[in-house]
Amino acid sequence: MKYVGQRLERVDGIKKVTGDLKYVDDMKMPGMLYAAVKRSPYPHANIINIDISKAEKLPGVKAITVGKDFPKRVGLYLADKTFLAVDKVRYRGEAVAAVAAETIEIAEEAVRLIEVEYEELEPVTNALEGMKPGAPLVHPELGSYTHAPIFHTIPGTNISEHFKLRKGNAEDAFKQADYILESEFYVPHIQHCPIENHVAIAKYDRDGSLTVWASCQSPYAVRAALSSAFEIPLNKLRVISPAIGGGFGAKAGTTLEGIVIPLSMRTGRPVKLTYSREDEFANSYVRQAMHSKFKTGVTKDGKIIAMNVEFVWDGGAYTEYGVNIAKSAGFAMAGPYEVPNIHGDSYCVYTNHPVGGPYRGFGMAEIHFCIEQNMDTVANAIGMDPVEFRKLNAHKPGGRTATNAPVYENCGFVECIDTVVKDIDYYTPSEQPSDPRKVRAKGIACGMKAPSMPNNVASSAIIRLNEDGTAYLSVSAQDIGQGSDTTLTQIAAEALSLAPEKITINTGDTANTPYEWQTVASRITFCAGNAVLKAAEDIKKQLIELASIKLSIYPRDLKLENGYVVSTQYPDKKVSYAELALGLTMPDGSGVHGPIIGRGSFIPENVKDFDIETGQGDNPVAFWTYGANAVEIEVDTETGHIKVLKVASCWDVGKVINPTLIEGQIEGAIVQGLGSALFEEIKLDKGKFLNQSFMDYKIPTIGDMPEMIVKFVENEQHDGPFGARGIAEPAMIPSAPAVANALYNALGVRIHQAPLTPERVLKALKEKENN
Incomplete structure (x- = not known):
């Protein structure tokens, strides 16, 4: 082909590198007002009274709104949130009132003058505790919330979604297993950290039309949510997203757009709200934390015949988006491996933590951190090579996924494994450094992802x-x-x-x-x-x-x-x-x-709803993208510091449209995955952020970049454009577990919690010595 498959330059490249591309925060309008937000100091409390009288008298203040002004709940999958808290706050930092003023300084001063009386409530700060009977209810009204029919809420609890996967008969299959192994893992909250913070401008005109400029990934989804919340017909509501400086899922739904709209309605002037980096950490989406449990039954020849799996997601204060992550995780709870008998549950649980939402990988990076360590654990326990164990159980043409859907006929998953094994020279022991404190080793992990979308x-x-x-x-x-x-x-x-x-x-x-x-x-x-x-x-x-x-x-x-x-x-x-x-x-x-x-x-053809009681369906997703990463690391046994030296990555992408772009996506995904493996962790104390800036929350820099070998398998997707399928998210999935598996191969310690910080490495070494 003449253009597909070629290394064409980015069509937006010149505008981006020269600064000619204009983002929402670059925009200024005649008569524009600036917004600031009053936020809750408590993670869980009833709102007794809001006194705005002092703030209203401040010169330059043009409008103040509170939650009761627009109390309608909205949500893409589960309608559980309002843009300003109504009667109750559910996380520390939740918006309670908003001010529009002539300058940002006046708006911020007005916010300080707003007085809010609260009645503190016991917070839910652990999803496992939040599931238990008698736990404080974050949303007592859950039973009245509307939601898409594919989700299963449990009114009277904090469980906003319970996805059930029942394939075969796991109970009977465990009786036939020669080995049964159990393990648990935990993945913490992390932040998206896009370079561009969230920003929105709303302008309400006298004819009843509304224009919103926002740094949003999905203008039509935002339009639908705003139309519902403010009861504005779609022909009167326009959403414009001129340019986006990174998203990773943080800008997929609505965040601050609904705060500025009422202010513009009241003033008839454009109103702008820009999040600070501290706001970005606490008041946009975070990636949900997740607890997992695995029970795996294996035969002597290495075949996995049964699994019990449980995922418990810390969905935060609102799970209007998070319920779909729990569902998507349920589809893939066995990973890219064929298991004939599975009993699995994936729960999304309300807590009084920041709002959980979509993050690159949409749950797959989280569950594969656990799945892929479990695979190595089981392989080592039965005395089998982890690579051969994976290949034996891998999805192959003619096989069946966890939902009992057929694996596509030209699935190149095993080829991806073989490629990274060769490129990392997996079976050749790492050359050890001259410093005796440092140890080098290799590890491998795999992954798969489907587009999680309705049919x-x-x-x-x-x-x-x-x-x-x-x-x-x-x-x-x-x-x-x-x-x-x-x-x-x-x-x-x-x-x-x-x-x-x-x-x-x-x-x-x-x-x-x-x-x-x-x-x-x-x-x-x-x-x-x-x-x-x-x-x-x-x-x-x-x-x-x-x-x-x-x-x-x-x-x-x-x-x-x-x-x-x-x-x-x-x-x-x-x-x-x-x-x-x-x-x-x-x-x-x-x-x-x-x-x-x-x-x-x-619209993808033949994508069908699954059975809500069993999770079974012959085609619940449009396609799966498969791949593998292998890494070589160096660990300092004195400091516990891990340095990733080399990564080999291979993915079955269907068809490469632009090699340069897809290489960039995979390289970026590798490094972002290494951030979650080694550094990134939101630290919360009773709902309070302890590391709400880049001073305390670390992400990878150029000094953390490893050598990267990126390759592709091109087995064309039968219904993809020129045979292509998606890859932007999947490549992140195996990064963290590959490092964890390499750490085990280096030092013989298994860390069940991300990230693999120096402190956790040293603690694991000390526990190993004491045993």
Whole structure:
């Protein structure tokens, strides 16, 4: 192919590196007001009274709102949250009141003048404790909340989702096992840490129309939530997301948008709210913490025949998004391995912690930290090589997933394992450093991920030809750094046989770009790519229809080539797209067709709901992406510090659209995964953040970058655009467990909690010595 598979430069690259690309925080408007927020000092408390009288008298204050002004609950999957607390606060830092003023300084002073009387309540600060009967209820009204039918809430408890997986008969299968092993793990909360903080501007006009500019991944999802919350019809509500400086899931739903809207409604002026980095840590989404338990039954030859699995997710104060993470984790609780008998439960539990939400991997990085360590633990216990143990039990063509869905016919998972084993030289012992305090070793881990989305969600695209033969491509898939603008442009260019530089992509404006469900789930290349392909096919059909008239050649004998419709028999007979873009004028002066506009929409075919009592379904997801990472590490036994020296990664991506972009995605995912392996952990004390800035919360820097070998397997996805499937999230999944497994191979210690900090390494070594 001419454009697909090529290393085209990013279409947004020049604007980004020169600073010409404008983000929401760059925007200023005439008469704009600035917002500040009054936040709760308690993790759990009833609101007795809010006194805004002193704040209202402050010169420069234009409006103040409280939760009771707009009490309707919203949520993408479970309607459990309001934008300002109503009657009760559920986490420390929750928004209680908001102020709009002429300057940010006045707004912040007004916030200090607002007086709130609280009645403190006992907080829930542990998900396992929160599940128990008699625990304080974070949401006593849970039974009245609306939710999507695929979720199972348990009213009268803190359990907002209980996903059940029942495959085969695990109880009977354990009786046939030669070995039964049990293990537990814990993954803490972590933060997304996008470079760009959350920011939003709302402008409410006198005709009742509302425009919101926001740094959001999913403008149409945000529009739907805001329309519901403020009862504004969709034709009067416009959401614009001009550019996004990183998201990783933090900007997938609604956060601060609903705070500024009431202020603009009251003043008739644009109102802007920008989160500080401290706000970003506590008041946007965090990745949910998770407790896990595994019981694994294995035969003498290494076949896994039974598993009991339990995941308990700390969903935080609101789980309107988190319930779907618990469900998605349930689908994959056995990992990329075929297990005929599984009894599994995945719970999402309310706590008085910050709000849990989507994070790169959507639960898969968390559960695979546990699954992949469990795989090594079991393999070592039965005396089997961990690589061979994985390959024996791996998903292969003709096999079945945990939901009993068939594994696709050209699944390249085992090939990915073999590739990283070779690239890391896994079976050659690491060359040890001269310093006797330091030890080097290798480890491996695998992973899989599917797009977690309902079975009826759509993507759409529109392509318009211009009079000079160039084109506009309009989508609402958002480029949050992953390079989707470039990928979709390449797909359009290939399908239209039109140079990419002749195509300009427009995104992120619900009034002017077509519907897109959400930019999440590593689904954009697959779903939006298919919509673009269909729009291009629509253009192609129209071009050939007109060219057939113009050239007096049958449509079957025409093709698109480099901006022309060309005869397949006589290449000198052709007509340019420019000549056809506005239709044809016939010899008698009449017009034919009119301007050429291509329309494409896509919903994955045959994706079906699962059985809510068993979790079983023959096709509950659009596809699975499989892969593996292998690492080499160096551990300092005196300090406990782990340094990752080398990572080999291989993924079955279906088809590479742009090698440079996909390599960048995988390299970024590796390093982000190493952050969760080694550094990242939100520390909370009774709901209070203890490390709410980059002074105390560490993420990887250039000094932590390992050598990386990135490779792909290309087994084309039968229904993907040119055979492609998603990869942006999956590549993060095995990073952390690969390091944990390498640590065990280096020192013989198994750490069951992330991150693998020097303190935990030294503690594990000391416990090993004492035993």
